Amino acid sequence: MATTASETAGPPDQATLDALRDGVAGVLAEQSGSTAVHAFIDGKRPLDRDLWSQAASLGWLGFGIPDEYGGLGLGARGLAILHAELGRQAAPGPYIATLSAAQAVADAGNDSIRQAWLPRFASGEISAAVPATPGSAALAWSGQAVSGTLRCLGAPDAGVLLAPVADAWVLVELAGADVTATPMWDPTRTVIDIRLQQAKPAALLDDGAGAALTRAMALAVAADSAGAARSITERTIAYMKTREQFGQPIAGFQALKHRAADLATKLAVADEMVAHAAERAAADADIWVMLAKAEVTEAAVFVTTDCVQLHGGVGFTWDFDPHIFLKRARLNEVLVMANPVLRDQAAAGLAAVTQAGRSALELEP
């Protein structure tokens, strides 16, 4: 299904994106439904590996990678769609880290670095690890090799690390490296501690890689959060229609209806924030991706928290879905950069754009 998109030149049109969304949603609904995710969490099924090979064969891993490097060239809008659908099904796997690292390489790498790495990301041959909060720490750089410890988002078997040194970024192959997975509350993504001692980087990128990585991660996390929040809201409302108390479905109680309506309204706004951020990804000093990450991840924490509560007792059980989405939302909230800092950076960007005599609020080109 996805392969046709590579034939389109320039930015994808809405119909193409809608078809892609339907395709991705269909596969994930079948492969990564509630039962499959619960089996994965309980260690009974390698859903993460199964989905990864599926994603690779369907071209998902190349959504944001330009055609000439083996991708589909769908840009930020295509990536936002993919991440939202992965969030919807709480799909396990290192998608945010790998696809965001690929964007950074595509944006900041020279042609030989792109040639060397992007096809490997697009094919799923390797997954990437990236700092969970890219601005917070750097590796030591001797001029020849890097050393240090970084807490990263990525799979324990990640093939490559994209990490900052003093004023540049490096790609370091991880074969044989000291990697420790940290058990996390979110059972669907993994955080790893990577210790490097005098490791030789495979490639050096300029500082633009950091901005590109942050931008791509912020958008990915926002989209994932919007999808996750929408999905658990739908599941919660479906449950409320079947759960009876006082002789009627609890979905009939007005106090609960109003809560559900507020959740639906928050989701509608969140979706538009993500869409706006994807449209304006690299424009306006990254204001809109930073704000989308801050606003949407907080909305998702609110929504998923309320979904636990609206379930009542079963919402607090391992066997029901709400806790999975709440935990995913909570991890998303703290990834990339603390939300208050993102808002401060957005405010600084807004001031710069405004002082340059431009408007950051134009919608029409």
Place this chain on the structure above:
Amino acid sequence: MSILDKQNDLPAFRQAVRGWLGDVVPSGWKARMASASNDEFIAFQRWWMAERSKAGLAIPHWPKDYGGAGLSLRHLIVIADEIARADAPQARMFTISLIHLPGTLFPHGTEAQKRRHLAGVAKGDVWCQGFSEPNSGSDLASLRCRAVRDGDHYVINGQKIWSSYSMYADWCILLTRTDPDAPKHRGISYFIMDMRSPGVEVRPIRQANGRSEFGELFLTDVRIPAENMIGRENDGWRVAQATLASERGVIAFEGAERQRYEIEAFYRRALASGAPWLRDDQLRREFVGFLAEIQAGRHLLRRLLEENERPGASASVLPSIVKLSGTALRQRICSFMTRIAGVDGQAFAMLAEAPFGSPMFEFMGAFTGTIAGGTNEIMRNIIAERGLGMPRV
């Protein structure tokens, strides 16, 4: 060459609208209207409608058969966007005339009703809406204003409330009860009432923000010709659904565009003057959050206007989502403006500079958004029941 002659070239059309607004909008109109008397307000509204009419932009969205220009949605978006950008006056007094009346007459009116009354709108007829009653607000279908047949007339007795600009209205679209014994939705009939008929008395309602934009209608033995009924007797509730559905984001769209320019102008001034709130971490973060919500709201409104063009749009609850999110955001923005203005913002007078020259006035006014046109609680019911399929009990 008129503006409408450029309709096949959208950028040229936009430039023409922008040029016309630059020529016609008087500077300082806002400050003048802030302290205008009722007579000055009416005269200004009528002047503005006449100017729009001269430019062919009074009823540009109506079909050509009825005096409109048959313009597309994209043109209407351009017009609303440019009006907002120019900070031009709103046609507040003509809202019912321009939107609700045609929204009702096009699907349900007789040809004679359309010919007569739609033509009047272009000439400046002011219409008001006689729907709500003191005891029928959210529960509109419980209305009790009586209409009793008497020969070729109906005789009306009852009371209406929250009728915007009814003090200045020439005509009223009126909901009445013709069958008190039928179930409440099935005994309602819909009329066109001449506001100059004997027995019509209008009293302005003084609002919490000091203005009087709404009126209360007292109707005593008012005689309405039977030919002024829209739709069939006792089928008025169905007709009223067309009225209630007619707005669907058009006013909100212009409002959201205006708010965008207001906020930008406010921010530019704050930046230039080094406003203290910009140095307060919490306030600055709150403000940039509003910007994300403003942009999302503008996208939602564009989505809504596009959706309106598609079949089956009337089943969508997007108008309710847009109203709920947009009016709540407006309230929070006005609350922010009130907080940062300190004690000065509590003074009844306008602060020096608009926009948000009187944050408390805007804050108090924001309740018209959250309450009028169906309270936000009714919006939540609609979203939950029609949108999410949660059962009515």
